[in-house]
Amino acid sequence: EVQLVESGGGLVQPGGSLRLSCAASGFTFRNYWMSWVRQAPGKGLQWLGNLKDDGSKAYYLNSVRGRFTISRDNVKNSLFLQLSSLTVEDTAVYYCAREIIGGQTDLDYWGQGTLVTVSS
């Protein structure tokens, strides 16, 4: 069974940083591109970026490029999202998701999400 489990969310002050993790199991993680998506309270979905299966190339939403960094460890079957220079507008549930076809951002499995709250 495919499982994605996010962790690392919490309360952080404006200007702060946070590193989110996503533990993958039930599939051959190194064969799949992975994405991060977030959802602010009561709002829609916002794709943040994705990372190629071998970790060699990442693509980002323009508005987060330079502040957010996606990485992975294909030995430990883990995906990461480093968040920096956080603002209150970054408050959201952050999901990791698997791409059914690499690079096309069709997301067939999602984690349950981890909540990031940016507040002073």
Add this chain to the structure above:
Amino acid sequence: EVVLTQSPGTLSLSPGERASFSCRASQSVGTYLSWYQQKFGQTPRLLIYGASNRATGIPARFSGSGSGTDFTLTISSLEPEDFAVYYCQNRGMFGPGTKVDIK
């Protein structure tokens, strides 16, 4: 950057009715268009990818069509569990969603 517009914003229907809603892209996206369902408090679920391909385990009452700039998701006969928000997506960009609620 492609912008996706969904209409209507809200659709009020009864179980058993046919639901049909639209996603329009600001420029041609070919058939690179997917649809997701999100029930309240739950994780999004992929329904359709490549404009018309049902994802694994998705019932046949869900179908997608279209290409270029105009796409449609159709639910042939609404089941109680289908009342949710539906999002279209192209290469990472999500539309604002259509909420289907019970009439």
